[in-house]
Amino acid sequence: MSDLLSLNPALAQQLGVADGDLSSKQATDALKKLSLEDIMTGLAANGKNAKDMASYKFWQTQPVPKFGEKAEIEEGPFKIVDLEKVPKEPGPLVDGFEWVTMDLTNDEEIKEVFDLLYGHYVEDNEAMFRFNYSVSFLRWALLSPGWSKEWHVGVRASASRKLVAFISAVPIALRVRNKVLHASEVNFLCIHKKLRSKRLAPVLIKEITRRCYLQKIWQAIYTAGVVLPTPVSTTRYYHRSLDWQKLNDVGFSPLPHGSKPQYQILKYKLPNNTATKGLRPMEEKDVDAVLDLLQKYLQRFDMAPVFTREEVVHWLLYKKDSPDEQVAWSYVVEDPTTKTITDFFSFYCIESSVINSKHTSIRAAYLYYYATTVALQPHTQAQLKERLNSLVNDALILAKKLKFDVFNALTLMDNALFLEQQKFGAGDGQLHYYLYNYKANPIAGGVDHMNRVDEKGCSGIGVVML
Numbered sequence: 001m002s003d004l005l006s007l008n009p010a011l012a013q014q015l016g017v018a019d020g021d022l023s024s025k026q027a028t029d030a031l032k033k034l035s036l037e038d039i040m041t042g043l044a045a046n047g048k049n050a051k052d053m054a055s056y057k058f059w060q061t062q063p064v065p066k067f068g069e070k071a072e073i074e075e076g077p078f079k080i081v082d083l084e085k086v087p088k089e090p091g092p093l094v095d096g097f098e099w100v101t102m103d104l105t106n107d108e109e110i111k112e113v114f115d116l117l118y119g120h121y122v123e124d125n126e127a128m129f130r131f132n133y134s135v136s137f138l139r140w141a142l143l144s145p146g147w148s149k150e151w152h153v154g155v156r157a158s159a160s161r162k163l164v165a166f167i168s169a170v171p172i173a174l175r176v177r178n179k180v181l182h183a184s185e186v187n188f189l190c191i192h193k194k195l196r197s198k199r200l201a202p203v204l205i206k207e208i209t210r211r212c213y214l215q216k217i218w219q220a221i222y223t224a225g226v227v228l229p230t231p232v233s234t235t236r237y238y239h240r241s242l243d244w245q246k247l248n249d250v251g252f253s254p255l256p257h258g259s260k261p262q263y264q265i266l267k268y269k270l271p272n273n274t275a276t277k278g279l280r281p282m283e284e285k286d287v288d289a290v291l292d293l294l295q296k297y298l299q300r301f302d303m304a305p306v307f308t309r310e311e312v313v314h315w316l317l318y319k320k321d322s323p324d325e326q327v328a329w330s331y332v333v334e335d336p337t338t339k340t341i342t343d344f345f346s347f348y349c350i351e352s353s354v355i356n357s358k359h360t361s362i363r364a365a366y367l368y369y370y371a372t373t374v375a376l377q378p379h380t381q382a383q384l385k386e387r388l389n390s391l392v393n394d395a396l397i398l399a400k401k402l403k404f405d406v407f408n409a410l411t412l413m414d415n416a417l418f419l420e421q422q423k424f425g426a427g428d429g430q431l432h433y434y435l436y437n438y439k440a441n442p443i444a445g446g447v448d449h450m451n452r453v454d455e456k457g458c459s460g461i462g463v464v465m466l
């Protein structure tokens, strides 16, 4: 059991056995309630038996799958919503608070959202790091093609006017197997620390749902580190050190038993220059080629966005004349003879505040979309693996040059083919994918039943959430 728990540090910590000591009665009792599979997939979490629907007072009322429905099902919506019956006004809030629609084109209002997230957004289990999404990032994430002001929902304290909670959505055309859903992508749910555990989250979720329904959007995709009923897929975080010393200083990367700092630094050393011929930053003239390549590549996955040209421009192309700082970096490979675009990859930046350390923040690159023509032609797994490894190695070199400290990736898309070879280490975090008002059969998340990267199965997830 100790060995198994060492493969799932997040769960070990929740059970209070982070040091491998299984002697406490509380820990053994909690463990007895879990199946082996639950332990390994992280489905057991939160201190409550995560598979017990009765403990999800809110989610059990929602059009989402119950736990344990294993049989193959016909995919489709849980319910057809009658627009006439959708309330025209928001539900009531507790006294002293009121709904606001945020205007994120206004610098002051987007700064308010930034401040709320800066102080209160997602932290790791030990409260050592907190995501610090920049204002530029929020503009990129929340003002994407088709965005609607109505979907940037805030709660203010009536007296002080302070923003104390937020939830948002942007539109997405999402293919789930062979059906394309016009859905919303819900993100940035955040409640001020002083207002936690007061059942405000369900109120926010109901409000964003109402506002999506009013625009005839009946489905949503969202992700969370916590287990809710019921993930359509579970992926795992992997981290690749770029500046091991700094990551060690801030407590992110412990020194492995029996190693020395200089060995670790050597282990993660990268060449100074990229190796792929024809690799260069993506430009405006590449948009159509990238769109075509990406659309075809994403066909490989069970669930993926259906990108438009406008979206490729928005999500992948850095506009040099933009007053915003750059948040996403995209590169293409241009064949020197044919001049065609054969591959592309991208990553984006999220800093994390380090709570209590001499360094104030960690700069993390997150692997975003990528594609290669190797996958579109007849190929062996070994050929695809080789190509992806060289592309991702170049991505690491570029990210290092851009002063990132760590490169993060999930076990989605074809990532299982390069994570270990590129020296990514398994993280203790998981990212669960959820669909609202849509029944879908499970999608592989790129980890096996032991929560290890699954090179054979890979993942059916082709959607990267910010």
Ligand SMILES: CC(C)(COP(=O)(O)OP(=O)(O)OC[C@H]1O[C@@H](n2cnc3c(N)ncnc32)[C@H](O)[C@@H]1OP(=O)(O)O)[C@@H](O)C(=O)NCCC(=O)NCCS
Pocket (backbone or CB within 6 Å): 055, 056, 057, 058, 059, 060, 120, 121, 122, 123, 188, 189, 190, 191, 192, 195, 196, 197, 198, 199, 200, 201, 202, 223, 224, 225, 226, 228
């Ligand atoms: C996530 C957060 C908004 C939840 O608020 P809270 O005050 O802890 O919880 P509340 O009392 O308001 O609501 C609890 C309900 O929300 C659900 N919930 C908690 N986190 C959730 C999440 N990330 N997504 C959806 N539902 C969530 C709970 O399961 C519970 O419902 P249940 O009774 O059906 O189980 C708050 O903890 C927060 O702002 N955390 C930091 C930011 C964050 O983690 N955001 C989510 C990113 S995915």
